[in-house]
Amino acid sequence: MRRIGVALGVAFLVVFCLAPFLWTVLTSVKPGPEVFAMPPTYLPRALSAENYTGVLEQRPFARYLLNSLIVAAASTALALTAGALAAYGIARLRMRAAGTIEKGIFLFALFPPAILLAPLRGAVLTVGLMNSYVALILVHAALNVPFAVWMLAAFFRQMPKELEDAARVDGFSRLQILSRIVLPVSAPALAATAILVFIFSWNEFVIALAFMTRDEMRTLPVGISLLSGATAYEIPWGQICAAVVMTTLPVTAAVLAFQRWIISGLTAGAVKG
Amino acid sequence: MSGVTLDVPDGEILTVLGPSGCGKSTLLRLVAGLDRPDSGEITIGGEDVTGREPKDRDVAMVFQSYALYPHMKIFENIAVALRLRRLPREEVGCRVAKAAEMLGISGLLGRYPRQLSGGERQRAALARAIVRDPKAFLLDEPLSNLDALQRERTRAELKTLFKEIRATVLYVTHDQIEAMTLSDQMAVMRSGQIEQVGKPEEIYARPTTFFVAGFVGSPQMNLLPGDLFPGGAHTVGIRPEDILLAPEGPMEMGVVLRESLGSQVLLSLRGGGLELKALVPAGRPAAENERVRLDPARAHFFSADGRRIDSPSISSSAVTRKGRDGH
Numbered sequence: 001m002r003r004i005g006v007a008l009g010v011a012f013l014v015v016f017c018l019a020p021f022l023w024t025v026l027t028s029v030k031p032g033p034e035v036f037a038m039p040p041t042y043l044p045r046a047l048s049a050e051n052y053t054g055v056l057e058q059r060p061f062a063r064y065l066l067n068s069l070i071v072a073a074a075s076t077a078l079a080l081t082a083g084a085l086a087a088y089g090i091a092r093l094r095m096r097a098a099g100t101i102e103k104g105i106f107l108f109a110l111f112p113p114a115i116l117l118a119p120l121r122g123a124v125l126t127v128g129l130m131n132s133y134v135a136l137i138l139v140h141a142a143l144n145v146p147f148a149v150w151m152l153a154a155f156f157r158q159m160p161k162e163l164e165d166a167a168r169v170d171g172f173s174r175l176q177i178l179s180r181i182v183l184p185v186s187a188p189a190l191a192a193t194a195i196l197v198f199i200f201s202w203n204e205f206v207i208a209l210a211f212m213t214r215d216e217m218r219t220l221p222v223g224i225s226l227l228s229g230a231t232a233y234e235i236p237w238g239q240i241c242a243a244v245v246m247t248t249l250p251v252t253a254a255v256l257a258f259q260r261w262i263i264s265g266l267t268a269g270a271v272k273g
Numbered sequence: 274m275s276g277v278t279l280d281v282p283d284g285e286i287l288t289v290l291g292p293s294g295c296g297k298s299t300l301l302r303l304v305a306g307l308d309r310p311d312s313g314e315i316t317i318g319g320e321d322v323t324g325r326e327p328k329d330r331d332v333a334m335v336f337q338s339y340a341l342y343p344h345m346k347i348f349e350n351i352a353v354a355l356r357l358r359r360l361p362r363e364e365v366g367c368r369v370a371k372a373a374e375m376l377g378i379s380g381l382l383g384r385y386p387r388q389l390s391g392g393e394r395q396r397a398a399l400a401r402a403i404v405r406d407p408k409a410f411l412l413d414e415p416l417s418n419l420d421a422l423q424r425e426r427t428r429a430e431l432k433t434l435f436k437e438i439r440a441t442v443l444y445v446t447h448d449q450i451e452a453m454t455l456s457d458q459m460a461v462m463r464s465g466q467i468e469q470v471g472k473p474e475e476i477y478a479r480p481t482t483f484f485v486a487g488f489v490g491s492p493q494m495n496l497l498p499g500d501l502f503p504g505g506a507h508t509v510g511i512r513p514e515d516i517l518l519a520p521e522g523p524m525e526m527g528v529v530l531r532e533s534l535g536s537q538v539l540l541s542l543r544g545g546g547l548e549l550k551a552l553v554p555a556g557r558p559a560a561e562n563e564r565v566r567l568d569p570a571r572a573h574f575f576s577a578d579g580r581r582i583d584s585p586s587i588s589s590s591a592v593t594r595k596g597r598d599g600h
Contacts, residue, residue: 165307166340170401171328171357184344 021248028052028241035238051242055227061243063216064223068247070133071208071219072201075140079197080190082141083148088178090149091156092164102153109146114206121210131217136208140201147200148193155189156182191258202251220247274299274465277313279443281409282458286435286442290452291462292488297445300462301411304443306330318408328357333402337414339394341386341401347373348382351401372404375434392423399431403438410435410442416451428454449489453477461485483579486510492539495549499574501567506574506582513539515571516551522564531559 027035031048034041055061086105090098120139129135159182167177183190208219218226224243229236274296281287289297302308304315306327314323322330333354341350348369355365373379376396386394395415402410415431416424432455435442446452452459453473460470461484469481480486486494492513499506526544533539533555542549542563549565574582 160338160340162336162338162340163342165302165305166334166336167342168307168327169305169332169334170354176357181342185342187344 024241024244027237028245030238032238051238052246054236055239055243055246059227059239059243060216060223061246064218064220065246067133067212067217067223068202068220071136071140072198074133074137075144075201076194076198078137078141079144079148080194083145083193084152084178084183084186084190086145087149087152087156088182091153092161102149105146105149109150113143117206117210120207124211129211131212131214133217136211136219139207139211140204143207144197144200148197151193151196152186152189155186159185195255195258199251199255202247277462277465277467279460279467279470281441281443283441284439285457286432286440286444286455287458287460288444288446288452288456289460289462290446290449290489293447294464295462296465297447297462298413299465301334301413301443301445304409305332305334305411331405331408332411333405333407333409334411335398335402335413335415337417339386339398339418341394341397343386345385346382347378347384347386347389347397347400350386350397351382351404354401354405368404368406369400372400375403376400391418391420392427395419395427399434403434403440406438408441410440410444412442412444414446414448415444417446417448424451431455449491453489461489463488479581480510480573481581483508483510483575486573486575492550492552494573497547497549501547502569502572502574504574504582507577508575510573510575511549511567511571513550513552515568516542516549517566517568518551518553518557518563519566520564522566524565524567525562526565527562528560 026042026044028051029047029049030041030044031046031050034045086101089095090102095101124130124135127135163181163185164177167181172180203221204219205221205225209222209225212218212222215223215226220243224240224247227236227240227243228234277296277300279287279289279300289300291297299308303310304317306322306325306329310323314321316322317330317332341347342353345353351369351372352365355368360368369382370379373382376399378393378396378400381389381393381397386397389397395418398415416427419427428451434440444452444455456473458470459473459476461468461476463484469476469485476485476489480489480494483496487496487510490512494510494512495516497509497511499508501509524545524547526542526547526549528540529543529548530541531538532541534552536555537552538555538557540551540553540563542551542565544562544565551563551565576582
């Protein structure tokens with residue numbers, strides 16, 4: 001009895017959470033007129049790939065995808081590199097200011113990015129980096145460094161210190177200890193952090209909108225939101241849904257592929273490995 | 274920690290024995306170079322290494338947790354220190370194979386640490402130290418994560434191994450059996466100070482401080498008020514095996530508890546305002562009361578500040594307890 005109750009509850013939650021996405025998927029495979037049919041059809045009467053071909057052929061979707069990949073990958077790499085170095089310093093080197101630095105970094109994370117938008121845009125305009133990857137990559141990375149520091153410092157702290165002592169006696173230098181011992185051992189935490197930072201950058205909208213004014217530089221979320229129909233009064237819902245599906249699936253696939261790593265990263269330290 | 278002077282003779286095993294938190298691990302870390310001393314100097318093989326990084330001290334260390342690199346196979350774990358010192362490939366392979374053979378882990382070189390049992394990991398950690406052929410070995414409670422049986426076996430193997438390669442070893446432990454059995458020299462440490470250094474049997478026979486008397490030896494030495502014997506000692510210590518049970522003994526004490534240790538029995542005795550533990554052969558018949566004689570020749574005397582008093586002015590004849598006796 002109790003099991004059935006739990007199962008029903010779980011089923012309800014899953015449906016509740018996934019319903020919007022399910023609706024998006026269903027809409028994306030409906031032919032044009034059916035998208036706007038009244039009353040709405042829940043299951044598509046006919047399957048059609050026209051929205052997908054439309055987005056790929058008539059819109060610069062591939063370009064958006066490329067922009068998003070470049071920005072997300074580069075900012076993830078940057079945030080992780082800076083974050084790992086900072087986190088290691090904070091967690092392990094006996095610096096007097098370590099605590100202050102760590103708190104300072106978190107303070108920065110408390111600012112809503114929207115507050116930073118105007119001054120950042122001004123700065124980017126001044127140095128002439130509008131519509132360049134560099135500016136967006138730097139800002140996405142900077143916004144994620146606190147999170148990366150937080151995740152990695154926590155992981156580094158619970159790593160057995162004797163491991164690094166052994167490495168020092170064995171003859172590793174400080175940087176070698178980080179690159180050849182600490183980081184490989186932290187692979188699960190790094191993977192978890194990387195995925196979450198990547199998803200943040202992949203989904204980030206406001207800053208990408210403000211920094212990229214030329215259509216061919218837009219990232220996926222901005223590009224999709226600005227998809228317009230033949231007239232100002234027509235919103236191409238079918239194509240938007242197709243684009244959203246194509247945007248979401250790669251990330252979902254990546255998360256599923258790394259899932260075991262991420263879980264072991266988030267729960268690391270709970271169980272001694 | 275202050276005022277610590279220790280000398281490990283070439284090719285000998287010196288163990289540092291002390292309760293947890295006494296600074297023995299800190300001592301080891303200072304020698305390894307993992308921590309820096311505020312003052313004083315550390316020499317290894319005649320060279321002053323006080324200001325040097327751990328890697329430039331030519332010491333190898335074995336940690337309590339073994340600290341094997343989890344992402345490297347056992348071969349890599351053992352080889353990496355040699356590789357970092359840019360030894361030629363063939364020599365690295367040769368030395369790793371030899372070290373692995375000495376420790377009987379040749380078949381495990383292709384595995385990862387997580388695929389090894391506790392005892393095997395311990396051997397791998399030892400191999401990692403031995404392969405370096407360092408001037409000194411530093412071992413920090415290397416046996417404390419093993420079960421009792423493995424510990425006993427490994428203890429004997431360690432001694433054989435270190436003697437075979439004539440290693441100079443500084444070995445830190447809180448286990449007195451380990452210290453007693455392994456050491457050429459033994460140092461007893463308490464709250465950052467060395468209490469006594471000497472051969473294990475010397476320390477057992479002549480503890481120079483009250484602390485050492487109570488810490489070394491199991492079951493623990495009986496520590497009794499000094500007025501048991503004339504001579505003005507503050508405390509008197511008599512080991513349980515030195516308590517004489519004899520019909521002519523002047524003190525009658527009740528047997529509170531009999532604990533069998535196999536070949537011997539540990540008796541807890543109470544009477545005359547005293548509590549004693551006595552170690553007697555297992556064959557001794559159980560009795561409700563025992564007559565006890567305390568022989569001052571087998572007693573250790575300590576002053577109020579815990580120092581040993583070597584020749585308290587007492588006669589060597591048996592002395593009866595005065596004063597509180599009979600209350």
